[in-house]
Structures are given as structure tokens and as C-alpha cells.
Amino acid sequence: xxxxxxxxxxxxxxxxxxxxxxxxxxxxxxxxxxxxxxxxxxxxxxxxxxxxxxxxxxxxxxxxxxxxxxxxxxxxxxxxxxxxxxxxxxxxxxxxxxxxxxxxxxxxxxxxxxxxxxxxxxxxxxxxxxxxxxxxxxxxxxxxxxxxxxxxxxxxxxxxxxxxxxxxxxxxxxxxxxxxxxxxxxxxxxxxxxxxxxxxxxxxxxxxxxxxxxxxxxxxxxxxxxxxxxxxxxxxxxxxxxxxxxxxxxxxxxxxxxxxxxxxxxxxxxxxxxxxxxxxxxxxxxxxxxxxxxxxxxxxxxxxxxxxxxxxxxxxxxxxxxxxxxxxxxxxxxxxxxxxxxxxxxxxxxxxxxxxxxxxxxxxxxxxxxxxxxxxxxxxxxxxxxxxxxxxxxxxxxxxxxxxxxxxxxxxxxxxxxxxxxxxxxxxxxxxxxxxxxxxxxxxxxxxxxxxxxxxxxxxxxxxxxxxxxxxxxxxxxxxxxxxxxxxxxxxxxxxxxxxxxxxxxxxxxxxxxxxxxxxxxxxxxxxxxxxxxxxxxxxxxxxxxxxxxxxxxxxxxxxxxxxxxxxxxxxxxxxxxxxxxxxxxxxxxxxxxxxxxxxxxxxxxxxxxxxxxxx
Numbered sequence: 001x002x003x004x005x006x007x008x009x010x011x012x013x014x015x016x017x018x019x020x021x022x023x024x025x026x027x028x029x030x031x032x033x034x035x036x037x038x039x040x041x042x043x044x045x046x047x048x049x050x051x052x053x054x055x056x057x058x059x060x061x062x063x064x065x066x067x068x069x070x071x072x073x074x075x076x077x078x079x080x081x082x083x084x085x086x087x088x089x090x091x092x093x094x095x096x097x098x099x100x101x102x103x104x105x106x107x108x109x110x111x112x113x114x115x116x117x118x119x120x121x122x123x124x125x126x127x128x129x130x131x132x133x134x135x136x137x138x139x140x141x142x143x144x145x146x147x148x149x150x151x152x153x154x155x156x157x158x159x160x161x162x163x164x165x166x167x168x169x170x171x172x173x174x175x176x177x178x179x180x181x182x183x184x185x186x187x188x189x190x191x192x193x194x195x196x197x198x199x200x201x202x203x204x205x206x207x208x209x210x211x212x213x214x215x216x217x218x219x220x221x222x223x224x225x226x227x228x229x230x231x232x233x234x235x236x237x238x239x240x241x242x243x244x245x246x247x248x249x250x251x252x253x254x255x256x257x258x259x260x261x262x263x264x265x266x267x268x269x270x271x272x273x274x275x276x277x278x279x280x281x282x283x284x285x286x287x288x289x290x291x292x293x294x295x296x297x298x299x300x301x302x303x304x305x306x307x308x309x310x311x312x313x314x315x316x317x318x319x320x321x322x323x324x325x326x327x328x329x330x331x332x333x334x335x336x337x338x339x340x341x342x343x344x345x346x347x348x349x350x351x352x353x354x355x356x357x358x359x360x361x362x363x364x365x366x367x368x369x370x371x372x373x374x375x376x377x378x379x380x381x382x383x384x385x386x387x388x389x390x391x392x393x394x395x396x397x398x399x400x401x402x403x404x405x406x407x408x409x410x411x412x413x414x415x416x417x418x419x420x421x422x423x424x425x426x427x428x429x430x431x432x433x434x435x436x437x438x439x440x441x442x443x444x445x446x447x448x449x450x451x452x453x454x455x456x457x458x459x460x461x462x463x464x465x466x467x468x469x470x471x472x473x474x475x476x477x478x479x480x481x482x483x484x485x486x487x488x489x490x491x492x493x494x495x496x497x498x499x500x501x502x503x504x505x506x507x508x509x510x511x512x513x514x515x516x517x518x519x520x521x522x523x524x525x526x527x528x529x530x531x532x533x534x535x536x537x538x539x540x541x542x543x544x545x546x547x548x549x550x551x552x553x554x555x556x557x558x559x560x561x562x563x564x565x566x567x568x569x570x571x572x573x574x575x576x577x578x579x580x581x582x583x584x585x586x587x588x589x590x591x592x593x594x595x596x597x598x599x600x601x602x603x604x605x606x607x608x609x610x611x612x613x614x615x616x
Contacts (some may be wrong), residue, residue, distance in 0.1 A: 004179060004180065004183050004267060004269070004295065004301050005183070005203065005206055006183075006187070006269060006270070007180045007183055007184065007267045007268070007269055007295075008267075008268045008269060008270060008284075008285075008288055008291075009184055010268055010284060010285055010288070011265075012265055012266055012268075012282065014282075015263040015264065015265050015266070015305060015579070016305045016306070016307050016312055017257060017260075017262045017263065017304065017305060017306050017307070017573065018306075018307045019253070019256035019257050019260060019306055019307075019571075020256055020570060020571075021252060021253065021256060021308060021309070022252060024249070025245075025248075025249040025252045025253065025308070026308055026309035027309075028245060028246050028248075028249045029243060029244070029245055029249065029308050029309065029311060029313070030243070030244040030245075031241070031242075031243045031244075031311050032241060032242070033067055033068060033071060033239065033240050033241060033242045034071055036068065036234070036242045036243075036244040037068055037071035037072045037074075037075055038071075038075055039244065040055075040072055040075075040171075040232075040244070041072055041075030041076050041079060041081075042075075042079075043171070044076065044081070044152050044171065045076060045079040045080075045081045045152075047170065048076075048081050048149065048150060048151060048152050049149065049150065050149060051146065051148075051149050052145050052146055052147070052148040052149055052150070052151045052152070052153065053151075053152045053153070053170045053171065054142055054145065054146070054152075054153045054155065054168055054169050054170050054171075055152060055153070055154045055155065055169065055170065055171045055173070056155050056156075056160050056161055056165070056166075056169040056171070056172045056173060057069070057154065057155070057156040057157075057160070057173050057175060058088075058156075058157070058158065058159065058160045058161040058172075058173070058174055058175070058220070058224075059158065059173075059174055059175030059176060059177065059217075059234070059236060060175070060176050060177040060182065060217045060218075060221060060316070061158065061177070061182055061191070061209060061213045061214050061217045062177050062181075062182040062185040062186060062190065062191045063158065063175040063176075063177050063236055064175075064185075064190065064236070064239050065156045065175060066239075067239050067240065068239075068242060069085060069154055069156060072154065073085075073154070076152055080150070081150060081151065081152055082150060082151045082152070083151065083152050083153075083154060084145075084151065084152075084153045084154070085153075085154045085155075085156065086138065086141075086142075086153065086154070086155045086156070087156065087157055088138075088155055088156060088157030088158070088159060088160035089157045089158070089194075089195075090134065090138075091130055091131060091134040091135045091137075091138050092129050092130060092131065092134075092159075092194065092195045093129055093130065093131045093195065094131075094195075095195050095196060095197055097195075098129055098194060098195035098196075099195070099196075101122075101124070101128065101129070102122055102208060102211070102212045105119050105120040105121070105122050105211055105212065105373075106118075106119035106120075106207065106208065106211060107119050111486060112484065112486045112487050113484070113487070114482035114483070114484070115203070115482045116203070116204060116207060117207060117463075118207075118371075118372065118462070118464070119207060119208075119210075119211040119372070119462075120211065120371070120372055120373040121211050121215055121372060121373040121374065121462075122211055122212040122215055122216070122373075123215070123373065124216075125162075125216050125219055125220070126158070126159035126162050126216050126220060127162060127164075129159070129194060129195060129216070130159065130162070135164065135165075138155075139164075139165070139168065142155070142168045143168070146168075155169070158194065158217060159216070159220065161174070161220065161224055161229065161230070162220065163223070166229055171231050171232070172229065172230045172231050172232075173230065173231065173232045173233075173234060174221065174224055174225075174230045174232075174233050174234065175234045175236040176221070176233065176234065176235060176236060176315055176316060176319060177236055177237060177316075178237055178303040178314060178315070178316050179214075179267075179300065179301045179302070179303070179316060180267045180301070180302075180303070181237045182209075182214075183206065186202065186205055186206055186209065187202055191205070192205075193205055193208050193209065193212075193213055194212070194213050194216075210462055211462075218300075218318065221318075221319065221322065222322040222339065225319060225322055225323040226322065226323060228247055228251070230247055231246065231247055232244055232245065232246055232247065233245045233246075233247065233250045233315075235313050235314055235315060237314060243311065243313050245308075245313070251323075253306055253308065253313065254319075254320055254323045254324050255324060255327070257304065257306055257320060257324075258320060258321075258324035258327035258328045258584050258586065259327055259571060259584060259586050259587065260565065260568075260571030260572065260573070260584070260587065261553075261563040261564070261565075261571070261572060261573035261575075261581050261582065261583050261584075261587065261590070262304060262573060262581070262582055262584075263573060263575065263579055263580065263581050263582070264296065264297045264302040264303065264304055264317050264580070264582070265302055265303045265304065265305050265314065266282075266294050266295055266296045266297075266302065267294075267295040267298075267301055267302060268282070268284055268288070268291050268293070268294055268295075269291070269292055269293040269294075269295070270288060270289050270290055270291065270292055270476070271290065271292025271293060272292075272354070272473055272474070272475055272476060272481070273292060273350050273353050273354060273355050273356065273357055273358075273449070273473075274289070274290030274291055274292030274293075274349060274350070274353055275290060275291065275292070275349040275350045275351035275352055275353040275449075275450075275452065276290060276291070276349075276351055276352045276353070277291075277349050277351035277352070277386055277452045278291045278294050278347055278349045278351075278452065278578075279291040279349075281577070281578060282294070289476075290349075290353065291349050292348070292349060292350075292353075293346055293347065293348060293349070294346055294347040294349065295346050296345050296346055296347060296579075296580040297317075297344065297345040297346075297552065297580045297582065298344040298345065298346055299317055299318060299321070299340065299341035299343075299344060300317075300318055300340075302316075302317050303315060303316050303317055304316075304317050304320055317341070318340075318341070321339070321340075321341050322339055325339050326585075326586075327584055327585065327586040328341070328550060328582070328584045328585065328586070329341060329342075329550050329584075329585055330546075330548045330549050330550060330585035331548075332548070332549075332611075332612055333549065333550070333585070333607060333611075335612075336611065336612050337375070337459055338375070340375060340459055341459075342458065342459040342530070342607070343456060343457070343458065343459070343531055343552065343605060343607075344456070344457045344458075344459075345454065345455070345456055345457075345552060345554070345580050345605075346454075346455050346457075347385075347452055347453065347454060347455065347578070348382075348447050348452070348453050348455050349452045350447055350448065350449045350450060350451055350452075351386060351388055351450055351451060351452050352388060352450065353449050353450070354449070355449050355471060355473065356392075356394070356446050356447065356448045356449050356471070357446045357447045357448075358446060358465075358467040358468070358469065358470040358471075358473075358481070359394065359422060359426060359444060359445075359446045359467070359468050359469040359470070360444070360445065360446060360465050360466055360467050360468060360488070361441075361442055361443060361444050361445070361466055361468065361488055361491055361492045361493075362378035362379070362380065362439075362441050362442070362464055362465060362466070362491070363377075363378060363441060363442070363464045363466070363487075363491045364377045364378075364441035364442055364491070365377035365441070365615055365616040367490075367491060368460065368464060369616065372462060372464065374460055374462065374464075375459050375460060375616065376458065376459055376460070376615075376616030377441045377458055377460075377528075377615075377616060378441050378457065378458060378460045378463075378464050379438075379439060379440050379441050379457060379458040379528065379529045379531075380439040380445070380455055380456070380457040380458070381436065381437060381438050381439055381455070381456045381457070381524060381529075381531070381533060382395075382435075382436070382437045382439065382445075382447060382453045382454070382455060383434075383435070383436050383453060383454040383456065383523070383533070383556070383603055384431045384432060384433055384434065384435040384436075384451055384452075384453050385433060385451075385452050385453065385454055385556050385578065386433065386451060386452040387431045387432060387433060387450065387451045387452075388450035388451065389450060390450060391430075391431035391448055391449070391450040391451040392428040392429070392430060392431055392448035393428060393429045393431045393435065393437055393445075393446075393447060393448060393451075393453070394426045394427070394428045394444075394445055394446040394447075394448060395427060395428065395429060395437050395439065395443060395444070395445045395501055395505070395506070396426075396427045396443060396444060396445075396496045396497055396498060396500065396501035396505075397425055397426060397427060397444060397494065397496065397497045397498070398424070398425060398426065398427045398497060398498055399427075399497045399498045399499055401424065401425040401426075401427075401497065402424075402425075403425070403494050406420075406424075406425040407485070407489055409421075409425075410468050410469045410483070410485050410488075411485050413469055413472060413483070414483040414485050417472055417480070419471070419472055420469050422469055422471075426444065426446070427497065427498040427501060428448070429506060431448065431451050433556075433557070434535075434556075434601075435506075436506075436507070436509075436523035436524045436533055437501075437505055437506050437524070438504075438505035438506075438507075438524045438525075438526045438529060438533070439505070440493075440505065440526060440528040440529055441458075441491075441528070442491055442492055442493035442496070443492075443493055443496050443501075443505070444468065444492050444493075444496070454554055454556065454580075454603060456531065456533065456605055458529070458530070458531070465484075466484035466487040466488035466491060466492075467481070467482070467483050467484055467488070468483065468484070468485060468488040468489075468492070469483065470483060504526065505524070505526060507522075507523065507524050507525075509521040509522065509523055509535065510522050512534075514537075516537065517537055517538075517539070517599070518537060518538050518539065518542070519536075519537060519538075520534055520535070520536050520537075520542075520544075520604070521534060521535050521537070522534050523535055523603075525608055529608075529614075530607060530608060530611040530614040531605055531606070531607060531608060531611075532605070532606050532607070532608035532609075533603070533604075533605055534603075534604040534605070534606070535556075535601060535602065535603055535604065536553075536592065536600075536601070536602040536604055537599070537600070537601055537602075538592070538594065538599070538600055539594065539599050539600070540593070540594050541591055541592060541593045541594060542591065542592050542602075543566070543589065543590070543591045543592075544583075544589070544590055544591070544592070544604075545588060545589045545590070546583060546584070546585050546586075546587050546588055546590070547588075548585050549585055549606050549607050550582060550583060550584055550585045550606065550607075551582075551583040551604055551605070551606050552580060552581070552582055552583070552604070552605045552606070553575070553580075553581045553583060553592070553602050553603070553604055554578065554579070554580045554581070554602065554603040554604075554605075555575050555576060555577050555578060555579055555600070555601075555602060556577075556578070556601050556602065556603045557577075557598070557599070557600065557601035558577065558594065558596055558598045558599060558600035558601060559576065559577060559595070559596030559597070559598055560574060560575065560576050560577070560594075560595040560596050561574070561575050561592050561593060561594055561595055561596075561600055561602070562574050562575075562592070562593045562595055563575060563581055563583065563590060563591075563592050564590060564591060564593070565587050565588070565589070565590050566588075566589040566590055566591055567588065567589065571587070574595065
């Protein structure tokens with residue numbers, strides 16, 4: 001579910017993390033774009049009196065340096081320092097060369113991919129997009145500038161901090177943008193794909209971002225953060241309210257956040273089958289039509305907010321785990337999954353909605369690697385948190401299903417707009433709070449109407465959801481929603497029928513410590529999946545230990561709990577009903593304390609024993 005095409009423009013103010021920080025770090029934060037420009041101008045002017053200073057401004061996709069550069073130039077010139085700007089985009093290859101390089105990674109087969117969602121991840125980095133001759137010319141110009149004094153040269157643009165250029169710069173800055181804000185800027189018309197003179201249609205622009213622009217930016221950011229190849233970090237979601245931190249301060253913030261329980265800032269999305277429960281629970285804006293998805297902790301889509309001396313600093317979650325991977329995830333996890341956080345969490349809300357989610361399936365590791373250059377399989381699981389009347393969770397085919405007829409029916413639905421009696425083919429479980437179903441890649445499934453489920457999935461950057469039947473439903477634009485019958489047929493596991501489902505992936509809870517009401521039970525594990533899904537049950541408190549593996553905890557029954565380190569009780573997070581909290585691998589022994597009156601049920605997810613040996 002990680003294609004965030006239309007996030008709702010709402011900033012949830014609640015999940016602010018409070019961490020212990022030194023006075024120097026708090027004092028070093030500069031908040032406000034004008035104040036940031038003034039502070040930077042003062043530092044550069046002093047050094048420029050002795051030798052020309054070269055400043056680099058790089059950042060995540062859609063970063064905007066324009067207002068900062070204008071203010072900075074004004075401040076410097078007022079101090080008697082001359083300025084010059086260099087737009088790094090001029091060293092890119094030609095528009096046609098870049099288009100040809102990236103275009104071959106994108107799908108143009110409308111039979112298999114009717115809305116052109118899919119492609120292959122481009123792994124060439126910015127280096128593959130840069131013209132070596134143009135880069136050398138810029139390098140020569142900047143080298144010549146170094147012999148002067150009383151000047152500042154400002155080099156700005158995505159990719160200007162590539163390894164070949166860093167030695168030239170006196171001051172290096174990274175402007176981070178959260179994934180949600182990046183998408184909103186694209187939708188506002190504030191971005192053109194790398195090397196493009198004119199913008200593509202929004203949907204195609206976002207697709208190219210997912211397979212190229214975002215990918216190269218994430219790679220460079222990882223390199224810069226891990227190698228501390230920067231001097232200042234900017235929270236740049238709001239161009240008129242930049243927040244600037246020196247490298248040392250950011251490192252302390254990240255290190256502190258990675259050593260205590262924390263919560264990410266969710267992203268909310270509308271959908272044609274969306275419900276009302278999460279909208280009411282989270283006090284979402286009235287103008288939202290509904291809330292279909294809550295990206296509560298999808299690693300590459302969410303952000304983290306930290307209170308720094310009364311000012312909230314926000315950064316992408318992936319910036320944190322790329323810098324503090326061992327502390328957040330554990331060394332073995334970092335090694336196995338290439339530094340990516342390997343599990344994603346979101347809510348699917350169909351409570352009091354117009355209908356079910358689409359009947360769908362996902363592709364496995366081999367298919368994703370070969371067809372998309374992806375990281376591995378797309379497994380999922382559903383944990384039912386809230387239900388209304390007659391709620392159902394659809395999973396697998398019925399034992400008596402005539403699958404050749406099913407495929408004929410769904411093709412007729414797609415091409416001839418004929419409805420399908422899907423209940424003849426798709427098996428289901430009566431939904432109840434606490435029902436856990438595992439969904440290994442290839443399993444046909446759907447969340448039925450009138451429930452809220454916690455969806456827990458595996459590591460994929462894109463979303464490889466093949467909708468096989470969607471009830472002839474129209475989208476918000478009045479168009480029939482696209483179906484992926486060809487890809488669905490290629491990837492669906494036809495042998496996963498009711499008998500297999502109930503023997504393998506709808507499991508009875510089994511306690512591994514304590515007993516019902518005060519203990520821990522396994523809700524679901526399967527040989528095809530590398531996660532273990534569990535539940536903690538208690539009245540007053542319960543203890544646990546990460547043992548070098550991160551845990552993700554979700555309050556699925558009860559009011560409020562405190563999750564805190566046993567060795568350092570000041571490291572805690574207070575979680576309310578349906579909050580999703582990351583317990584980093586570094587925390588070790590911790591306890592969960594009931595802050596309310598009701599008994600508590602906590603859903604717990606972790607990497608299962610032997611995950612290192614699981615196939616992608």
C-alpha cells in the first residue's frame with residue numbers, strides 16, 4: 001500500500017516525540033527561514049573575508065532553495081560579500097538522454113497495467129544522470145573561484161553533493177523533505193522530473209519519481225547521512241519556516257530518538273471504499289470524504305517529529321533508520337535488508353463504508369526482483385481491530401470454486417462491465433476483533449466492509465497490488481477503476497483454498513508465556529513469511545525484551561499505556577488506542593504500563609527467529 005498518490009493535506013499534530021537533548025543541541029537549532037539565512041550569511045561572510053566560500057545546497061526530491069537563496073544573497077551583499085549562483089541541474093545529461101535512460105524502466109503495457117503504475121527501479125544514482133563533460137566544466141569554474149576572497153558561490157540543485165563534487169565545497173547543506181510533502185508539491189505543480197523541461201501528467205510524474213527521482217535521492221541521502229558528508233541539515237517542509245541544525249546536533253537528535261520508543265506521524269488518504277472510524281478517532285478534518293487508509297508506519301512514506309526545546313523538527317523516518325540503522329533495527333536486520341526497515345503498517349478502514357476493498361493479490365519475491373528491480377516479496381497480514389455488523393475478511397478461494405470460470409467472469413467484468421458473483425469463488429472468515437490472518441504473496445484476499453484492520457506487510461517500496469475484481473465500482477472522478485486481470489492471473493496462488501487457509505494462515509492463538517489475560521501469544525507465523533505476529537495481554541503491566549530485534553507495538557484494546565525502558569525509565573512513549581509505536585532494537589528490556597482502567601491488548605510484530613535465512 002505504499003504508493004502515496006493522493007495524501008490528504010493534513011498534518012497530524014499529536015505524535016510528537018520528546019527526547020533528552022543537550023543544551024548545545026537545543027541552542028544550535030535555528031528556526032525560521034529569515035533567521036536561517038541570517039545565521040548562514042554570518043558564518044559564510046566571516047570565512048569569505050579570507051577566501052571565497054563555496055556553499056552547496058542539495059536535498060530530497062522537490063526541495064526548494066529559492067527563498068533561502070534570495071534571502072541569503074541579500075544578507076551577504078549587505079555585509080559586503082559578493083555572490084554568485086550555480087544551478088547544478090545544468091550538468092545533467094540532455095532531456096532526451098535522461099528520458100531514454102529512465103523510460104525503459106517503466107511499463108507501457110496498458111493491458112497488464114491499465115493506469116501505468118508499474119516499472120523497474122532505476123539503480124544508476126545521480127551519477128548516471130550527469131554529463132561528465134559538463135560536470136568537469138563546473139568543477140573547473142569552482143576551482144578557479146577558490147583563489148579569490150570576499151565572495152560566496154552558491155551551488156544548488158539535486159545531486160550537487162555527489163561524491164565527485166564534495167571536496168570542492170566549504171559548507172554542505174541537505175534540505176530534507178518528508179515524503180508526503182514531496183507528493184503534495186508535485187500535485188501543486190511545484191516540480192518537474194529530473195532533467196525534464198516540461199512537467200509530465202501528475203500520475204506519470206509520480207510514477208517516475210517512485211522508480212527514479214525518489215530512488216536516487218534516497219540513495220544519496222543515505223550516503224550523506226551515514227558518512228556525515230554535510231555540515232547543516234534543514235527541515236524544509238515549509239519554505240517560509242525552515243529549521244536548520246548543524247550536523248552534530250542532528251546526530252544527537254537521531255541517536256536519542258533511536259534509543260527510546262517512538263511514534264511516526266501518520267499520513268491519511270481518502271478512498272472510494274473508505275470508512276468513518278479513523279476519521280472520528282483521529283479527529284480528521286470534516287472536509288475529508290472518508291479515511292480509507294492510514295499510513296501509520298509505512299517506513300518510506302512517514303515522518304518523525306521531535307520536540308527540540310519547544311520547536312518541533314520533522315524528518316523522514318527513513319532518514320532516521322538510515323543514520324541509526326543498527327540502533328533502530330539491529331545489525332542483522334540492517335545486513336539482511338540493506339538498511340531498509342522491513343515491515344510496514346497501515347490501517348484499512350471500511351467501517352460504515354460503501355463496500356469491500358477490491359479482491360486482489362500480490363506478487364512474490366522472485367517476480368518482484370525480476371520484473372520491478374524490487375527488494376523482495378509483498379506479503380501482507382490482516383489483524384481485525386474493529387467490526388460492525390456482518391463484517392467479513394475474504395481470503396483464499398472456496399474449495400468448490402471453478403477457477404477457470406472465475407477468470408472468465410472477472411475478464412468479462414473488466415471488458416464488458418458484467419458483475420461477478422464473487423461469493424461463489426472467494427472464501428471468507430467471519431470478522432471479529434482479534435482475528436489474525438496471514439496473507440503470503442499470491443493469496444487472493446480482501447477486507448470486507450464495516451471493519452477496521454491493521455494491515456502489516458513486508459518490504460516493498462512500490463505497491464504491487466493486482467486488483468482482480470472491484471465490483472464495477474467508479475473512482476472519485478466517475479471512471480471505472482482499473483483491473484489487473486492479466487497480472488493477477490499470473491501471480492495468484494490457485495491452490496490456496498478454504499481448507500488450506502484454515503490449516504495454514506488462520507491460526508489459533510498459542511501462548512508462549514503466561515496465559516490468556518496475562519501473557520504473550522503467537523497469532524500467526526508462516527514459513528513463507530519472515531515476521532512473527534503476536535499479542536500481549538495484561539491488566540496492569542507486562543515486561544518484554546527486544547534482544548537485539550526491533551518490536552512494533554499497537555494498542556488494539558484499552559485506553560492508554562506507557563512503553564518505557566527498564567534501564568532508563570525516562571525513555572518512554574505514551575500510546576493511546578490504535579497508536580503504532582516502534583520499540584528500537586537498542587532498547588533491550590522494557591515494560592508496558594496500563595495508564596487506564598480497561599484491560600490491555602497489544603499487537604506485537606517482530607522478525608521471527610531465523611529471519612536471516614528467509615528468502616526475499
